[in-house]
Amino acid sequence: NAGVTQTPKFQVLKTGQSMTLQCAQDMNHEYMSWYRQDPGMGLRLIHYSVGAGITDQGEVPNGYNVSRSTTEDFPLRLLSAAPSQTSVYFCASSSVMNTEAFFGQGTRLTVV
Amino acid sequence: QQQVKQSPQSLIVQKGGISIINCAYENTAFDYFPWYQQFPGKGPALLIAIRPDVSEKKEGRFTISFNKSAKQFSLHIMDSQPGDSATYFCAASIRYYGGSQGNLIFGKGTKLSVKP
Numbered sequence: 001n002a003g004v005t006q007t008p009k010f011q012v013l014k015t016g017q018s019m020t021l022q023c024a025q026d027m028n029h030e031y032m033s034w035y036r037q038d039p040g041m042g043l044r045l046i047h048y049s050v051g052a053g054i055t056d057q058g059e060v061p062n063g064y065n066v067s068r069s070t071t072e073d074f075p076l077r078l079l080s081a082a083p084s085q086t087s088v089y090f091c092a093s094s095s096v097m098n099t100e101a102f103f104g105q106g107t108r109l110t111v112v
Numbered sequence: 113q114q115q116v117k118q119s120p121q122s123l124i125v126q127k128g129g130i131s132i133i134n135c136a137y138e139n140t141a142f143d144y145f146p147w148y149q150q151f152p153g154k155g156p157a158l159l160i161a162i163r164p165d166v167s168e169k170k171e172g173r174f175t176i177s178f179n180k181s182a183k184q185f186s187l188h189i190m191d192s193q194p195g196d197s198a199t200y201f202c203a204a205s206i207r208y209y210g211g212s213q214g215n216l217i218f219g220k221g222t223k224l225s226v227k228p
Contacts, residue, residue: 004155033215040121042201042220043156058215090155100146101216103155 002026006091006104013081013111021076021107023091031094032074033058033101034066036087043090049074081111115139116204118219125226131189133222135202140183142204146216147176147187150199159200160187192226199223 007022025032033048045058049068063085065077074093078085088108092101117136125131135145146161162169162176162185169176175188189196202219 035218040220042118043218045215045217048215092155100158100161101156103157105153105155 004091004093004102004104006089006107008107009105011107011109013078013109015081015083015111017081019078019081021078021089021091021109023074023076023104024072025074025091025093025102026072027093027095027102028071029093029095029102030071031096032068033092034064034074034076035090035092036060037090037106038087046076046089078109081109083111085109086111115217116202116219118202118222120222121220122223123225125192125224127192127194127226127228129192129226131187131192131196131224131226133187133200133202133224134184135186135204135219136182136184137204138183139204139206141206142217144205145176145178145185146203147174148201148203148218150201150221152198156201189224192224194226194228197224197226 004025030051034046035043037043044060046064047066049055052068052071055066088106090106091104094101115138119134147159148156149159150156160171160174162178164180173190178185199221201221203216205216
């Protein structure tokens with residue numbers, strides 16, 4: 001019973017590099033989302049998806065892309081990493097938009 | 113925009129004491145108010161949640177109190193234990209809404225330390 005799995009757990013990038021943070025869930029949840037967590041800022045929504053083929057922007061979408069080709073996977077792409085994107089990233093899923101959200105273990109990203 | 117304001121930012125409580133964390137919201141359309149608990153190095157996990165048709169919900173040592181007229185809700189942890197030391201987030205959303213406001217809006221978090 002894996003739940004929400006995020007990879008990698010840690011990553012260091014150089015400014016300007018691109019990368020994809022992976023998120024997979026095995027609960028057949030329709031709703032998936034990406035948050036970033038910064039000290040003193042709480043959890044801020046980056047992008048979300050209400051189902052395969054449907055994505056939308058959250059509060060802080062700039063510099064990030066997402067796609068949802070399957071129910072299970074919701075990758076987050078950093079197009080050109082910047083130091084301001086240094087953060088801990090969490091993927092979450094739930095059966096519908098505002099029932100219990102299940103979070104992954106997070107990816108700690110450092111951009112130097 | 114900060115639609116959910118949480119206080120205090122940090123809290124130190126002695127073992128056996130009561131921990132109280134407060135949240136205030138602005139959008140009167142919010143109708144789902146969960147609390148999440150996060151241990152270091154882990155993702156947040158749902159602790160307890162309330163809908164606005166009740167004023168209080170209790171699960172074990174954890175209680176949510178809800179004041180609809182004041183647009184405030186709070187988490188009370190009775191008989192606090194060192195194992196309760198974690199960061200707590202309140203959140204709010206609109207239950208039956210297909211747009212962006214159906215997403216959870218989180219407070220900034222409270223770091224709780226329970227001293228033995």
